Amino acid sequence: MTTNRRILLKSRPEGLPGPQNFEHVEEDLQDPPADHILVRNIFLSLDPAIRSWMDDVESYFPPIGIGEPIRSTTVGQVVKSNHPDFKEGQYVLGLNGWEEYSITPGAGFTNVIDETIVPSISNYLSVLGAVGLTSYFGLLDVGKPKEGETVLVSAAAGAVGSLVGQIAKIKGCRAVGIAGSQEKCDWITGELGFDAAFNYKECNGVAELSAKMKETCPDGVDIYFENVGGDMLEAALDNMNEFGRIPVCGLISIYNETEPQPGPTNLWQLVINSLRVEGLLIKNYLDRFPEGALQMATWLGEGIVCVGDGPPDSACLPPCPADCSIVPDGQVNVTDLLALLAGWGSTGSCDMAPPGGDGTINVTDLLALLAAWGPCP
Amino acid sequence: MTTNRRILLKSRPEGLPGPQNFEHVEEDLQDPPADHILVRNIFLSLDPAIRSWMDDVESYFPPIGIGEPIRSTTVGQVVKSNHPDFKEGQYVLGLNGWEEYSITPGAGFTNVIDETIVPSISNYLSVLGAVGLTSYFGLLDVGKPKEGETVLVSAAAGAVGSLVGQIAKIKGCRAVGIAGSQEKCDWITGELGFDAAFNYKECNGVAELSAKMKETCPDGVDIYFENVGGDMLEAALDNMNEFGRIPVCGLISIYNETEPQPGPTNLWQLVINSLRVEGLLIKNYLDRFPEGALQMATWLGEGIVCVGDGPPDSACLPPCPADCSIVPDGQVNVTDLLALLAGWGSTGSCDMAPPGGDGTINVTDLLALLAAWGPCP
Numbered sequence: 001m002t003t004n005r006r007i008l009l010k011s012r013p014e015g016l017p018g019p020q021n022f023e024h025v026e027e028d029l030q031d032p033p034a035d036h037i038l039v040r041n042i043f044l045s046l047d048p049a050i051r052s053w054m055d056d057v058e059s060y061f062p063p064i065g066i067g068e069p070i071r072s073t074t075v076g077q078v079v080k081s082n083h084p085d086f087k088e089g090q091y092v093l094g095l096n097g098w099e100e101y102s103i104t105p106g107a108g109f110t111n112v113i114d115e116t117i118v119p120s121i122s123n124y125l126s127v128l129g130a131v132g133l134t135s136y137f138g139l140l141d142v143g144k145p146k147e148g149e150t151v152l153v154s155a156a157a158g159a160v161g162s163l164v165g166q167i168a169k170i171k172g173c174r175a176v177g178i179a180g181s182q183e184k185c186d187w188i189t190g191e192l193g194f195d196a197a198f199n200y201k202e203c204n205g206v207a208e209l210s211a212k213m214k215e216t217c218p219d220g221v222d223i224y225f226e227n228v229g230g231d232m233l234e235a236a237l238d239n240m241n242e243f244g245r246i247p248v249c250g251l252i253s254i255y256n257e258t259e260p261q262p263g264p265t266n267l268w269q270l271v272i273n274s275l276r277v278e279g280l281l282i283k284n285y286l287d288r289f290p291e292g293a294l295q296m297a298t299w300l301g302e303g304i305v306c307v308g309d310g311p312p313d314s315a316c317l318p319p320c321p322a323d324c325s326i327v328p329d330g331q332v333n334v335t336d337l338l339a340l341l342a343g344w345g346s347t348g349s350c351d352m353a354p355p356g357g358d359g360t361i362n363v364t365d366l367l368a369l370l371a372a373w374g375p376c377p
Numbered sequence: 378m379t380t381n382r383r384i385l386l387k388s389r390p391e392g393l394p395g396p397q398n399f400e401h402v403e404e405d406l407q408d409p410p411a412d413h414i415l416v417r418n419i420f421l422s423l424d425p426a427i428r429s430w431m432d433d434v435e436s437y438f439p440p441i442g443i444g445e446p447i448r449s450t451t452v453g454q455v456v457k458s459n460h461p462d463f464k465e466g467q468y469v470l471g472l473n474g475w476e477e478y479s480i481t482p483g484a485g486f487t488n489v490i491d492e493t494i495v496p497s498i499s500n501y502l503s504v505l506g507a508v509g510l511t512s513y514f515g516l517l518d519v520g521k522p523k524e525g526e527t528v529l530v531s532a533a534a535g536a537v538g539s540l541v542g543q544i545a546k547i548k549g550c551r552a553v554g555i556a557g558s559q560e561k562c563d564w565i566t567g568e569l570g571f572d573a574a575f576n577y578k579e580c581n582g583v584a585e586l587s588a589k590m591k592e593t594c595p596d597g598v599d600i601y602f603e604n605v606g607g608d609m610l611e612a613a614l615d616n617m618n619e620f621g622r623i624p625v626c627g628l629i630s631i632y633n634e635t636e637p638q639p640g641p642t643n644l645w646q647l648v649i650n651s652l653r654v655e656g657l658l659i660k661n662y663l664d665r666f667p668e669g670a671l672q673m674a675t676w677l678g679e680g681i682v683c684v685g686d687g688p689p690d691s692a693c694l695p696p697c698p699a700d701c702s703i704v705p706d707g708q709v710n711v712t713d714l715l716a717l718l719a720g721w722g723s724t725g726s727c728d729m730a731p732p733g734g735d736g737t738i739n740v741t742d743l744l745a746l747l748a749a750w751g752p753c754p
Binding site (some may be wrong): 059060165212229248249250251254260261262263264265266267268269270271272273274275276277278279281284 | 425436606610625626627628629631637638639640641642643644647648649650651652653654656657658661668701
């Protein structure tokens with residue numbers, strides 16, 4: 001009998017998650033019931049959104065139940081199929097969990113992927129997956145960029161932000177990024193082709209953030225791609241041009257807050273400048289995934305979108321060692337992982353997920369390492 | 378030589394405006410220069426937006442200058458024309474001021490109106506004017522209502538709100554209004570055909586507002602037409618359905634605030650429910666005014682949109698006498714006017730402008746009365 005190693009949610013985090021919130025179990029693997037498939041997870045995605053699913057709050061998904069595996073998008077291979085739409089050996093993208101094997105109905109979020117159009121199936125978790133398609137549909141469908149416009153991106157060295165800026169450049173826009181270190185700024189302007197960037201950690205409060213935006217966006221901001229919220233949103237509102245658009249992808253400044261945080265004081269800007277603010281979830285675009293994935297795969301193949309290795313000295317998270325080696329080699333050590341979890345969405349300390357815009361990790365490695373979890377260093 | 382009576386901005390209000398902020402002058406009337414016209418103002422519109430123009434803040438219009446007449450939309454008649462597009466005797470709608478005569482270039486906001494399609498030319502300041510067209514384009518173009526949806530309207534007994542609810546009904550939606558007295562609620566449900574209404578003054582804080590919304594909108598809110606901001610917006614965000622729309626017409630809860638007011642704490646709802654929040658200014662629709670005005674005139678003629686007389690006991694403003702007789706008889710006394718000005722946009726005390734959705738006033742009467750301004754009672 002095969003053993004399935006799984007990481008379950010043991011208790012709900014208050015604020016930052018820690019090892020006390022997770023449990024590692026080994027269970028005998030069951031056969032899938034009728035109309036279900038058994039998937040061996042090969043890569044999983046570490047997304048800041050997972051943090052919000054750990055809270056006992058009704059959201060676009062129900063919360064992860066206590067005792068359930070941590071929900072996560074994975075790429076895997078069908079090991080056994082009791083569903084007519086899936087064959088053994090096919091690769092699938094699905095919403096599964098932090099576990100070696102998942103049993104899943106052949107519906108909803110599970111889709112067969114074409115492994116021949118990408119360098120690695122892990123690309124389906126980044127450029128061709130939720131991260132890439134959030135960037136693609138968020139910028140193009142919600143933001144509707146026009147050539148020559150200025151696109152300001154928060155968490156710009158993060159998984160989504162780094163792609164948003166690159167797509168903005170493809171569409172003939174000026175891309176300006178906000179990131180949390182000079183190295184990240186250098187990386188997105190040097191490697192990724194952003195036109196300008198600034199380190200928000202050098203700004204103290206809304207006024208300084210706003211001044212930096214004005215300096216880096218002298219013609220104002222037409223699209224502000226929002227991953228952060230809080231002071232960043234307030235400063236951006238002050239810099240928006242008439243008919244500006246604000247796709248809201250995430251609000252990582254609040255994810256680990258236990259008390260409600262007030263919104264921006266300057267919503268009057270919405271009226272003055274006829275602004276549009278629009279929240280987006282990638283699940284709204286399920287029926288257009290093939291279109292987005294094909295376009296992203298094409299850009300990836302042409303080399304005009306890169307996932308990148310992250311900035312050379314990627315001190316992405318405050319407590320994280322300089323060698324934050326989660327990406328791109330697919331290895332992780334527990335200290336790094338805990339640092340990553342601790343940094344998810346914390347205000348002003350981490351942009352978002354690992355640098356480099358990939359965020360994928362080898363499931364076997366992760367589970368092996370998580371099994372050894374001890375107290376946070 | 379004809380005398381022009383004018384009300385000028387003498388100083389900028391801090392918080393609530395009072396008589397000390399205005400000056401009444403009588404000046405000799407000048408001839409219009411080339412390409413300008415001389416308009417005798419007959420009706421002017423008292424809009425909450427005027428309050429925001431009194432502040433020294435760059436907005437969608439520049440602030441009213443000290444010593445300039447209070448800016449206001451008026452309907453008037455061309456007395457002398459030095460512009461090829463205007464003839465003497467024609468009626469025009471324009472952005473002029475609180476003065477008997479205005480000299481204005483024959484461009485931008487000044488348009489000849491067709492007085493034959495309406496019961497009164499004052500309708501161009503209400504149903505066919507900024508108020509009516511803000512309702513029309515705000516609900517239809519920004520809100521995009523679908524049959525069977527629920528439209529929640531704040532300041533629903535106000536000039537804009539009362540029309541928004543009626544247009545929502547025409548489009549087959551369920552219209553629910555929020556107003557500041559039981560009389561107003563009875564008026565909008567009884568006279569105007571709203572399906573439900575509640576008095577926000579009976580609600581204490583966001584949680585109670587939100588509960589009342591849930592009670593009156595059991596299927597959730599698809600469109601929240603925003604005139605108010607503050608707690609009302611926060612409560613509405615908690616009640617929005619997936620893909621809900623929030624046209625932002627005004628934020629009267631903040632107009633008289635001298636300190637920045639925090640925004641809603643629950644912007645995360647934008648992401649969870651893929652909401653769209655969009656500010657709107659009627660000037661964005663200048664080229665479509667004829668379309669909107671014709672449709673509103675048609676509905677007015679068919680009797681399916683009514684401007685109404687307001688609720689019978691229209692204690693619209695806290696310090697206002699029970700007989701708040703600004704509308705519909707076109708008379709005003711100074712006490713009432715000051716009460717009206719004091720109530721513009723104050724938090725939780727006044728819906729918006731006079732009840733009844735008209736908001737027009739006879740210029741001659743107003744100026745005669747303003748000339749007698751004394752200290753606020």
